[in-house]
Amino acid sequence: MGCASPLTSCLGVGAVNGAFWSLAPIYAEARGLSTLHIGLFMAAAVAGGAITQWPLGKWSDRTDRRRVIALSCLAAAGAAAALVWRYGSDETTMLLLSFFFGACALPVYALCVAHTNDQAPANSFVEVSGDLLLMFGLGAIFGPFLAALLMTEVGHTGVFLFTGGVHLGLAAFVTLRMWQHRPVHPSRKAAAFLAMPETTHAVLPLDPRSEGRGAAMKP
16 A cells, blocks of 8 residues: 555544444334443454454454555444344344444554554554544544534444445555555564553653654753
């Protein structure tokens, strides 16, 4: 993917995530789920995303990350279609579909970030992360609004019609970029993993790999 591609992907992922977290509880409530099952419906998506982060990340380390991103988006679109089609299913089916949706959709942002850092200079990771977060945030602002408009027109399943459509668009976009640009193999830029303590993002400019380190160290 070129420079514009990760930004576009993060914009789409932000729109999907914003729509899901804002409107999926309304979808579940309209389906008739109890308060407990609405909470479980959302928790199932989180659990799915947490479980698949590691295997998808490992897989993307061994191949073209764009292929993993495209396939994840296609699978997420399929899960969204199932949530539309099986809207009247029992609670267990709804939880399983939510789990599958989260397993496919939630790791996509991390995959996009990893792919971007494969291409970016090693000392620009702070600036790159800021740009990606900005695009994700913009998507998260407009995604719920657009999905809500669609729900007004077609009903409560509109939230997953929206997410499915965006994921299909992202899969097509990433596939097109794969045809246009050769892959950047992660193994070429692999570095030793360094665990960092949880802290504020304000310390990132102090990292010796960051371009902003010199300015941050000046009195």
